[in-house]
Each structure stands twice: as structure tokens, then as C-alpha cells.
Amino acid sequence: MNVLEIAKEKISSGGRLNFDEILALYEDNDLLYLAESARRVKESKTGKKIFYTVNRHINLTNVCKANCPLCAYQCRSGSNRAFTLELEDVEEVVRGQRSGVREIHIVSSLHPEKNFSYYLDAVKLVKKILPHVGINAFTPVEIVNFAQISGKSFSEVLSELIQAGVTSLAGGGAEILSERVRKIICPKKCSAAEWLEVMRTAHKLGLRTNASMMYGHIETIEERIEHLLKLRDLQDETGGFMAMMLFPFHPENTELGKKFNLRRVGSWEDLKMLALSRLVLDNFAHFKAFRIMLTLPIAQLALSFGADDLDGTIGEEKIIHAAGAKSSSIITREALEKIISEAGFQPVERDSFYREMF
């Protein structure tokens, strides 16, 4: 049997794929084989259920000292796009939430002047106003920054955030977990090792997290696969990841896009990476089809490619729209349920921890 045949054999018997097998599946480019296989894996884990949640994104600031070439969202202080929410602004946003919101999602840039207590206070405020709502906040990139500016260890920072009310960590900032790639796309961001170490520490403290990959820029296919394997290894060790998200790189308005003349990869690549990642990450329960990135029609199709979570009825997404995403920010519960049912699945509203809401 050649490598591809071995890979397919493993997929049908539930075996674990190695690097060469994953590469062979990628190169084989049989989109619907990957789809069908990924969907079967999805159904073995979560049946016909497709999850969604009612959440709200809050971006505290876009002023950033990392200035990653991959990012269209960040800016320097003094820019006419710069904004920073003060606590009273946060309060207004949070009080404006209708009942029924299950999760507040807070991710922000690395503000050059704000100290750790600013972020802690923002979390405490959300917790005070919405005591029963999950707070999914901060990527490891932000956690590393908090440790640096406060002089505390990852463990101390995370413990304080848990105390303040954070219930899970966001999965962003992983980009591609390779130092070669990070030097080019986000040189001032935390290293791959640091990203993984924050996640490991969080999981040890009982804080669940998500994970992600941003592809379609300057990384090689081999680097994508290594990225997935690093996540799989850590998940074996801790079991602390809840969901995986795939972010296709949106080059518009980014330095990286301009410098390398990059174009957004096509829907083919998006769906292929989704299905392939589902097959590789056999120890992840959930895969999000992030409709802001994919657009709603492709997100619906993604349900047939291994995704089991359409994320939320997000209010006001800023980060990806800064990079030219054309999808609408807000979607109603009814519309989400309709596209799920139409695809032959069962819509299930979840909370921050994938507990079913009735």
C-alpha cells in the first residue's frame, strides 16, 4: 500500500494519521472524500447536532504595540482609527445586551500603555453585570503580554483572570506555530512555544480554551501540518481544548498582503483545510465554521465538511471586517437555525462550554 492508501485505510478504521499521510491526503486533493470522511468523524462525536450560541464580541482597543504585518485591525496610538474603551464604555455595551446572551467574547490588541489591571477590571465589570454568562477572553498572545507588563508568571496571570471571572481562553493568536513564519507575519507577537505554554498552563488550572490556525499567507503546507500536530500533541497531554477554528488569511489592508502580493485563498482551500484538520485533530470535540470568515453560504456547506459549531449571533465584529471580510456581522437565531435544519442537521443552542441550552 502506498502512503495515500494507508491514510485512507486509517481513516476508515479510525487510526491516527501521521505527517506523511496527512501530506498525501492534502496533495490528493479529493475534496469530497475528505468531506465525507470528516463528516463521519463529526457525526461520531456530536451526531446530527450543530451548535450555536448567542454571544457578543467586545474589542477593548485596537491600539497595538505588536503591529503584526498580518493584521488590518491594529493601529498606533494617535491614528484616526484608534479607539480604546474605558470601563464606562464597556459597561454601556454589556448593559445593552438583551437577555439570552450566553457568552461575552473579549479579545483586543496589545495596548502600549494600559496595565494588566485595566483588563482585569473589564472582566470584573462584565462578571458583575452578567454573573451567569460565560466570559471567553484573551488569546495567549494577550496573556504573554499581561505577564510581561505585570512581571507575573503565566500561571499567576491566568489565576487572577479566573478569579476576576474569565471562564475560558480565546483560541486566537496561534497563526502558524512555527518560528520561521512568525518572524515574518508577526515578529513582535509571542513565540510558538509561549503560545503553547500558556495553553498548557491554562488547561492545568482547569481553564478550557479553543485553538486556531491562520493559513493562506506565506506558510508552507508542511508548516500547516506541523501546526496541527503540535495542537494534537498538546491536546493529548491536557485535553483542555474545546474547539478548533480555522482562519483563512484576509490580505486586504494588511502590510503582509501588500508585501507578498497575497490573495485570499479560495473556498476550495477553506473547505479542504477544514475537513483535513478534522481528520488530523482526532482528539478535538468541536470544529467551528466561523461564518464571519467564510461567509454564511460556505459556513453552511462547512457542516458537511466536519464542522459542528456555527459560533454565534455575533454583534459587531471588528477585527476581520477591518481586513475586508464582506459577511454581515449580525445574524438572528432563527436564520441560524434555518440554515442548520436545511442542511439536515439539528440546531442546538449551547453555552460557553458546549452545554446544551433548552
Added chain:
Amino acid sequence: MFVRGELEKIEVKVLNGKRLSREDGEILFGCNELSWLGSLADYVRKKICGNLVYYNVNCHVNLTNICRARCKFCAFGRGAEDKGSYAMTIDDAIKLVEEANRDPHLSGLHIVSGLHPTWSFENYLAFVEVLHEKFPQLHIKGFTGVEIQHFANISGLSVEEILIRLKEEGLEAIAGGGAEILTDRVRNLLCPKKCSADQWLNVARTAHKLGIKTNASMLYGHIETFAERVEHLIRLRSLQDETGGFQTFICFPFLPKNTALEKEIKQTSMWDDLKTMAISRLMLDNFQNIKAYWVMLTVPVAQVALSFGANDIDGTIHRENILHDAGATSPRSLSEDEIIRIIREAGRVPAAVDCNFRRIIK
């Protein structure tokens, strides 16, 4: 694969090259096994047409949007006095084509238009004559069965005579639009002033007999039932058995914006679009090509459709009008490089063709 029961029986038929029945078609529309449908259609696509994906570098020429049919699903047609109505002169058409012809790869024109209430057949014919004379290297595909029947009605000539005259002036192929759903129930409700289902098929049959290739289409996602979609496909398949003159089949999802049906009908989902694409490939076993028309499907869906049975992605278009009046969100044109990139990313081989699917070697 992974299906049971009725679907498994259908799968066995397809894998053995057996023809699917009307009942099979209806079962497929009722099922939700999207990736299974896609794989099966992809299997048939590989068998019938291999790895090439056809595209053309073309320019759409819509001579007028003034139309006496005013079908309910159309956002393009207007009355002569309505805002935004236009009727090109021959000079306008020449100017448009000259502009598109700055692209040295331009190889064809696609001419479809409203049924202008005062234009004669000669008016339409003159465009073909002049454009062919001025741009002899461009292959001209033009006019749907609806327009051809209209020309016969207004000129007193037979469909055959109309087709012969158009061919003499340089027309090389007939466009696939206007088929909508080939049942009189649907047509009476949506497009009562347009030619009947039988007339549409008769135009195609007559053209095929004259050696003129035509194309076929289906406009779905409005008031038709799944059974009517299947009926439509079977009628096309039967005629293709008889003549073999259809080249490509195009699925048109109905875009409701700015049409008379806007309030009642929601746009189809991509799920339905890909399902319909795959089922069309499976039912139309005697069609060589299935087109993923990116203008209606959007580019991302059209690209994915290449694994749901499609082997034709239409063309660069230059400037699309008809569907952008109905709120199409795709761009009005694509560059050839972009089309090639879309095809290659899907692991397929791009092949530029003219309107009769002859390869264009650059």
C-alpha cells in the same frame, strides 16, 4: 460509500453507468446526503469529461433591457419609458466590443437581450451581421430559444428560417437561457408571455437539425416543485437523446431581488445549489458539460461546484448586467488569470474554449 437503501441502489446504478429514472431523481432531491451526492456526481464528471475545466474569454452584449414579456422572475426587463431602460445602437454595441477586445485573448460574444416591443427581426440580425463583420475572429453565441421564437412571431418566418438567417450572418451557437422550468404550469404563472415549454424545445430541436449547437439551462428556486425540476431535466435529456445538439447545461438559482417575487421568495441556499448541480450531472447522463455559472453562484460556490459535477465555469464576461439588476453580489467580470487560479486551486486543468467548446490554443 456510506449510504443505504434507496440511495445505495441509485449509487449502484450510477457506478454501473445505468440511467437514473424520474423516481431516482425525486429521491435525490429529497435526500440531504450532500457530500455523497457530490462524490457521485464527481465520479460521473471524471468519467465523462476528465480533468479539464472549460472557460471562455468573452464579452456579454445585452442589446436592450426593454422587454414585452416582463416575466415575474426578471429584474432586467423594463418598459420603454421606465427608468434605466436602454436600447443600444449598432455603434454602442461596436464600442462595447471594441473596449472588451483590448484584451488580446477575447474570443467570443454572448448576445442576449429583452424582447423589444418595436424592434424587428432585422434590427436584431443587423447587430450580428455588423459585429461579425467588424470582429470576424470573435465567435458569436447569441439569443435564447425565447428570443428565436419571438423573432419567428414578429417576422412571420419559421423558426428554421430565422435560425438559417442568423447562421448566415455569423451566429455560431444558441444561448441556453429562457428554459426556466419546462412545464406549462410554472410558465403560465411566471412567464406567461414567453414561449411555451414545447416551443423552447422545438427551437433547440430545429437548431440541432440545422447543425447549430445550443445550450440548456434551468432556473430553479422559485415556485417550482422538486418533481418539476426532475421533469425539466428529463425533458432535456430526452431531446438530447434525439439530437445530441446540447453542449452545456447551466443551473441558474433564482435571484429574487428587484423582481416581482422579491417579497414571496427567498434566495436558494448554497446547499440547494450544490445539490441541484450534482443531481443535474447525474440525471443528464448524455450531456458533455455542466456549467457552474459563477455570476449567480458566486465565485466561492462556483469553485466548490467543480467537485459537484461541473466542468465548465463560464467566462470573463467583461460586464454582466442581467443578474446584477437582480442583486447579484459577485463581481461583474473576472480576469482570465483569476479564472485560471480558481480552476487550478481545485486541482483541475483550465482550458479556454470558444462557444462550441473548441479549444483555443494560445
